[in-house]
Amino acid sequence: MKVDINEQALLKGLAVDDSKAIETIYKENFTMVQTFIINNNGSYDDARDIFQEAMIVLYEKAQNESFVLTSKLNTFIYSICRRLWFKRLQQMGRFSNQIESLEETVPVEEDVEFREKRNAEFAIMDRALNSLGEPCKSLLEGFYVKKIDMQALAREFGYTNADNAKNQKYKCLMRLKKLFFTQYNIGE
Amino acid sequence: MNTQQDDILMMQTIERYLDGTMLPDEKAYFEQLRKNTPEIDQMVVEHSMFLHEMDEYVVQRNFRNTLNNVHSKLVAEGAINEGGLLPAQGKVVRLYNKYKKDLLMAACVGGAIVLSIGSVLLYFSPSSKSNQIEQLSKDIANIKYNQAVQSTMIKQVKSKLPVDYTPVNGGTGFLVDGKGYLVTNAHVLRNSNAVIVSNPNGNEFRAEIVHIDAVNDIALLKIIDDDFKPLKSLPYSINKSGAKLGEEIFTLGYPKNDITYTQGYLSSKTGFNGDTVTYQIQISSNPGNSGGPVLNKNGEVIGILSTRQTQADGVTFAIKSRNIYNLVDDLKKEDSSLQKIKMPSISSISGKDRSSQVEKIEDCVFAIKTYKSRQ
Numbered sequence: 001m002k003v004d005i006n007e008q009a010l011l012k013g014l015a016v017d018d019s020k021a022i023e024t025i026y027k028e029n030f031t032m033v034q035t036f037i038i039n040n041n042g043s044y045d046d047a048r049d050i051f052q053e054a055m056i057v058l059y060e061k062a063q064n065e066s067f068v069l070t071s072k073l074n075t076f077i078y079s080i081c082r083r084l085w086f087k088r089l090q091q092m093g094r095f096s097n098q099i100e101s102l103e104e105t106v107p108v109e110e111d112v113e114f115r116e117k118r119n120a121e122f123a124i125m126d127r128a129l130n131s132l133g134e135p136c137k138s139l140l141e142g143f144y145v146k147k148i149d150m151q152a153l154a155r156e157f158g159y160t161n162a163d164n165a166k167n168q169k170y171k172c173l174m175r176l177k178k179l180f181f182t183q184y185n186i187g188e
Numbered sequence: 189m190n191t192q193q194d195d196i197l198m199m200q201t202i203e204r205y206l207d208g209t210m211l212p213d214e215k216a217y218f219e220q221l222r223k224n225t226p227e228i229d230q231m232v233v234e235h236s237m238f239l240h241e242m243d244e245y246v247v248q249r250n251f252r253n254t255l256n257n258v259h260s261k262l263v264a265e266g267a268i269n270e271g272g273l274l275p276a277q278g279k280v281v282r283l284y285n286k287y288k289k290d291l292l293m294a295a296c297v298g299g300a301i302v303l304s305i306g307s308v309l310l311y312f313s314p315s316s317k318s319n320q321i322e323q324l325s326k327d328i329a330n331i332k333y334n335q336a337v338q339s340t341m342i343k344q345v346k347s348k349l350p351v352d353y354t355p356v357n358g359g360t361g362f363l364v365d366g367k368g369y370l371v372t373n374a375h376v377l378r379n380s381n382a383v384i385v386s387n388p389n390g391n392e393f394r395a396e397i398v399h400i401d402a403v404n405d406i407a408l409l410k411i412i413d414d415d416f417k418p419l420k421s422l423p424y425s426i427n428k429s430g431a432k433l434g435e436e437i438f439t440l441g442y443p444k445n446d447i448t449y450t451q452g453y454l455s456s457k458t459g460f461n462g463d464t465v466t467y468q469i470q471i472s473s474n475p476g477n478s479g480g481p482v483l484n485k486n487g488e489v490i491g492i493l494s495t496r497q498t499q500a501d502g503v504t505f506a507i508k509s510r511n512i513y514n515l516v517d518d519l520k521k522e523d524s525s526l527q528k529i530k531m532p533s534i535s536s537i538s539g540k541d542r543s544s545q546v547e548k549i550e551d552c553v554f555a556i557k558t559y560k561s562r563q
Contacts, residue, residue, distance in 0.1 A: 017251075017254065019258070021256070022254060022258055023258050023261070023262065024257070025507065026255070026258050026262060026268075027262055027267045027268065030259075030262070030268045031268055031269070034268075034269075044270050047386070048270075052252065052255045052256075052259070055251075055255055056248065056251060056255075057250070059251055118244070118248070119253060121241060121245075122244075122245055122248050122249075123243070123558070125241060125242070125245040126245070126249075144242055144246055145246050145249060145250070167196060170196040170199050170200065171192070171196065174192075174195060174196070174199065175233075177234075177238050180238065181234075183239075
């Protein structure tokens with residue numbers, strides 16, 4: 001399989017959040033996936049959703065230094081989307097026999113399953129974070145998602161000093177941890 | 189110091205240990221502690237896993253955010269499309285869009301087409317697997333259908349329907365008296381307060397509900413429309429005695445907009461789980477067949493087609509025709525205006541071939557559409 005040097009460069013860009021690379025991959029592949037989804041009983045929202053899932057697969061794979069694309073980029077994306085969409089149709093109980101299979105595909109079963117597992121974990125964390133309540137949610141998001149330092153957070157939330165804010169952050173983290181692990185161990 | 193403070197201190201220590209900001213002495217001490225105290229070791233492992241999950245969550249959340257921004261940007265730039273025409277769309281989509289346009293135009297001419305599409309959608313919609321029995325009425329409300337469009341269509345074709353009514357259900361019914369008395373299933377009329385019936389030629393008539401017997405799932409309707417011309421006699425009879433096992437049977441109904449014929453045989457004198465009110469018949473039936481007459485080869489109505497078993501193909505149930513007699517007899521006692529109902533006891537189509545039987549019968553089989561007023 002001939003590996004496109006240009007596509008390897010795009011993946012390198014994707015791995016480091018280069019917006020140009022992300023936009024290029026998005027622009028060049030989205031319409032293909034959208035057409036496929038809509039031709040197979042999907043909506044525009046489904047198309048966007050499935051395509052973005054595939055982008056995350058690619059993003060996570062690209063983080064790995066040793067990852068080399070063994071097919072053309074669009075074949076890989078198409079294969080992921082096809083598999084994801086097929087599974088989703090099955091879950092919805094809509095067994096479609098018109099899934100078009102004329103395009104070339106590569107085996108992606110493992111990637112898709114890994115993605116689904118990750119997605120479940122993401123959902124658990126998201127739910128746990130959202131059920132924390134304020135100010136815990138914003139405090140933790142400020143520290144872990146937005147990476148704001150403790151000093152600034154203390155000012156923003158009106159704590160008298162960074163130590164108090166830090167103390168509060170740990171209390172929140174403990175609650176989040178508990179919520180997360182309860183869900184995580186039950187499984188979805 | 190309370191335990192929560194202990195926990196916080198512990199967590200802080202573990203975090204410092206994990207991100208490598210401990211001094212060498214402290215680190216050595218802590219590692220020793222880990223080795224000797226399984227609980228602390230477990231806490232370190234757990235916290236490390238949790239922080240890792242947090243990291244992944246954050247990375248994924250940020251990337252999802254980026255993707256949504258890119259998506260919006262590309263849509264704004266026109267590089268990708270949503271909702272409008274797709275630049276590189278497949279043949280199917282193009283055909284679909286083309287067809288859709290024709291469809292809208294056609295719908296303006298005759299709104300009936302819209303309803304038939306609704307029933308086709310229904311036909312292909314998956315049936316619920318949890319219920320073993322499925323009532324064969326067409327639940328129009330369940331299809332995600334644009335009711336605003338539909339109601340304008342209905343107005344445009346000058347339906348008999350009063351304004352501000354929305355379609356609920358569809359089924360079949362048949363005359364038991366030429367003066368306009370129809371029998372159908374009670375479940376066809378569920379959640380509705382207006383009924384329109386139409387004959388195979390598509391002529392619509394207003395009908396009123398005379399009685400609903402929810403227990404036996406039978407309903408009696410009367411056509412109250414001036415356009416309706418009463419029939420002197422009905423071709424078929426309503427069977428009183430009972431049907432024979434293995435008897436050949438057939439039905440007419442409206443699983444789609446046009447009247448449809450299907451045939452089968454009587455497979456059991458009892459219905460679902462031994463129910464003696466119904467017969468089990470082997471016939472292919474679809475939503476919309478509910479309320480249709482089940483006839484034998486002599487042209488006698490032996491039952492009202494009502495439900496089917498969802499997990500078995502073709503297993504359908506019909507309410508025995510003597511229940512119609514029971515219902516009408518009861519009603520006659522209560523309501524003197526119903527005294528004049530006379531159900532046909534002699535079939536005039538016995539011995540004729542099937543197509544001429546059907547030709548006679550079909551004028552007495554009506555499509556039933558139910559509506560409810562919009563709040």
